[in-house]
Amino acid sequence: MSINEVVIRAAASGKLVSFGFTDHALLVKSTDPKLSLEVPHRQVLSAAFAEGNRSLKVSYLAKKKKGCHSLVNYEGEVQDAESQAVVEWVEKVMDAAYEGLGIKRARKLKVLVNPHGGRRKAPIVFTKTVEPILRTAGCVLDVHYTTHGGHAYDIAKELPLEYDAVVTVSGDGLVHEVINGFAHHAKPLLAFKTPIAPIPTGSGNGLALNLLGIEDGLDVAAAALNIVKSQSMKVDIFSITQGGKRTFSFMSQALGLMAELDVGTDHLRWMGEARFTYGLIRGILQFKPCPIQLSVKIAEHDKSRMAEALQEKQRRDDRSVVSAPLPDETSEEESALPSSSISMDDTDGWTTIEEPLLYVYAGKGPYVARDFMAFPVSLPNDGLIDVVAQPASSRGEIFKEMPGAAKGEPYWNVNLKYMKAHAYRVKPLSSKGCLAVDGEVFPFEEFQVEVHPGLATLLSPHGFYAAEFDVRRASKTSANSKPMNEH
Numbered sequence: 001m002s003i004n005e006v007v008i009r010a011a012a013s014g015k016l017v018s019f020g021f022t023d024h025a026l027l028v029k030s031t032d033p034k035l036s037l038e039v040p041h042r043q044v045l046s047a048a049f050a051e052g053n054r055s056l057k058v059s060y061l062a063k064k065k066k067g068c069h070s071l072v073n074y075e076g077e078v079q080d081a082e083s084q085a086v087v088e089w090v091e092k093v094m095d096a097a098y099e100g101l102g103i104k105r106a107r108k109l110k111v112l113v114n115p116h117g118g119r120r121k122a123p124i125v126f127t128k129t130v131e132p133i134l135r136t137a138g139c140v141l142d143v144h145y146t147t148h149g150g151h152a153y154d155i156a157k158e159l160p161l162e163y164d165a166v167v168t169v170s171g172d173g174l175v176h177e178v179i180n181g182f183a184h185h186a187k188p189l190l191a192f193k194t195p196i197a198p199i200p201t202g203s204g205n206g207l208a209l210n211l212l213g214i215e216d217g218l219d220v221a222a223a224a225l226n227i228v229k230s231q232s233m234k235v236d237i238f239s240i241t242q243g244g245k246r247t248f249s250f251m252s253q254a255l256g257l258m259a260e261l262d263v264g265t266d267h268l269r270w271m272g273e274a275r276f277t278y279g280l281i282r283g284i285l286q287f288k289p290c291p292i293q294l295s296v297k298i299a300e301h302d303k304s305r306m307a308e309a310l311q312e313k314q315r316r317d318d319r320s321v322v323s324a325p326l327p328d329e330t331s332e333e334e335s336a337l338p339s340s341s342i343s344m345d346d347t348d349g350w351t352t353i354e355e356p357l358l359y360v361y362a363g364k365g366p367y368v369a370r371d372f373m374a375f376p377v378s379l380p381n382d383g384l385i386d387v388v389a390q391p392a393s394s395r396g397e398i399f400k401e402m403p404g405a406a407k408g409e410p411y412w413n414v415n416l417k418y419m420k421a422h423a424y425r426v427k428p429l430s431s432k433g434c435l436a437v438d439g440e441v442f443p444f445e446e447f448q449v450e451v452h453p454g455l456a457t458l459l460s461p462h463g464f465y466a467a468e469f470d471v472r473r474a475s476k477t478s479a480n481s482k483p484m485n486e487h
């Protein structure tokens with residue numbers, strides 16, 4: 001006879017706890033201490049019954065008052081139910097928690113922990129919080145602690161194509177290494193089908209914020225749940241060609257003020273993300289123009305239209321999610337990396353911006369840090385890169401924009417040029433300057449960036465970026481950039 005509810009006497013407290021089941025949640029109730037909780041199936045990690053001693057163990061993630069998730073385990077002897085009925089109940093719960101959500105149980109994961117990232121807490125965060133969640137969910141872990149810069153690149157380059165995901169316990173720098181390792185893999189296209197999922201223990205953690213949103217973006221337990229329960233999302237990545245050398249970038253390229261506030265504050269890693277605010281204020285006070293010529297192959301520069309496209313995409317819930325956990329074998333031809341499709345001397349459809357600029361910031365994914373939504377209308381796989389160019393107007397104007405930066409409000413500043421582009425190129429006009437790619441220092445030399453649509457794969461709970469951008473402001477303001485001083 002099938003049952004809908006199982007009652008146990010919890011071994012830890014000696015109290016009775018009941019577990020009910022609905023289409024969308026597990027119901028957890030006890031009278032002492034008083035508890036009544038609906039746990040969505042997505043948050044249920046495991047249910048297991050040992051027939052020998054009639055012990056039932058149920059584990060899930062609960063959101064605490066402080067806002068973070070934490071692992072909850074209940075274990076105890078089943079009261080008044082036939083063992084066979086409990087076995088069936090457990091299978092019903094597990095089915096709803098995994099197959100019912102389109103998720104494979106017991107994912108096989110390659111985990112890369114960077115002891116050097118951010119405030120150097122990655123090893124403790126991994127062993128104390130993340131590993132127990134992954135193991136409770138039955139994941140099979142293959143864990144490496146990176147010992148030097150470039151270690152994650154080497155591991156990704158040689159990665160056997162048998163993992164359901166690569167987990168980076170670090171900041172965005174390790175993701176950059178994994179992406180470039182995949183690009184140099186013997187079968188790069190297949191390697192790129194392995195999803196990457198971050199556990200935010202770096203300084204900026206832009207990728208985790210984009211996938212999980214502002215509320216959960218820095219919650220390492222929520223990031224662990226993303227690894228257990230999310231589906232794949234295809235994302236565009238970029239290649240940056242500089243002096244004949246090609247590097248891949250997944251998040252951003254920064255020049256001028258935006259580069260200096262990042263790589264120029266590397267020695268202040270101990271400050272956590274506050275180092276970016278310090279770098280920004282210092283940069284605004286110095287107000288050094290960025291000595292470059294910027295040329296862009298523009299796809300769109302109307303801010304209202306870009307905001308509408310974002311709204312439309314999210315309203316349709318047009319998921320870029322594909323349920324493709326493991327790469328399959330494809331032909332040799334398909335395994336080659338896309339070659340550069342735009343030559344360095346192509347001039348067709350390019351616009352050159354002549355105004356003096358304070359910074360250029362280009363990339364994908366709304367957040368670059370918790371307090372800076374740099375690319376609010378970015379979409380994961382529109383095949384375009386968002387390019388922002390800030391004219392060297394006045395210190396006051398930039399300071400005025402600071403409070404709204406976490407919500408992407410500088411987007412609406414008429415002086416700020418915001419373009420969606422197929423490609424762009426930069427020519428330095430001086431030997432002194434600063435270029436940062438995904439937060440790493442690059443030579444300040446001529447380069448070109450192009451987009452590779454949907455090449456990489458991430459794990460995402462939503463299938464689109466989780467940032468909330470107030471697109472309604474489009475109707476209240478004169479939304480477009482000022483006419484470009486261009487040729």
Ligand SMILES: Nc1ncnc2c1ncn2[C@@H]1O[C@H](COP(=O)(O)OP(=O)(O)OP(=O)(O)O)[C@@H](O)[C@H]1O
Nearest residue numbers: 117118146147149170171172173174202203204205
């Ligand atoms: N054991 C190690 N010792 C020194 N450096 C390491 C080690 N392992 C990895 N690295 C390097 O640490 C750098 C910083 O890592 P990462 O960028 O992920 O963290 P972060 O910079 O603190 O965070 P964010 O990029 O979000 O600001 C990477 O460039 C990586 O190459």
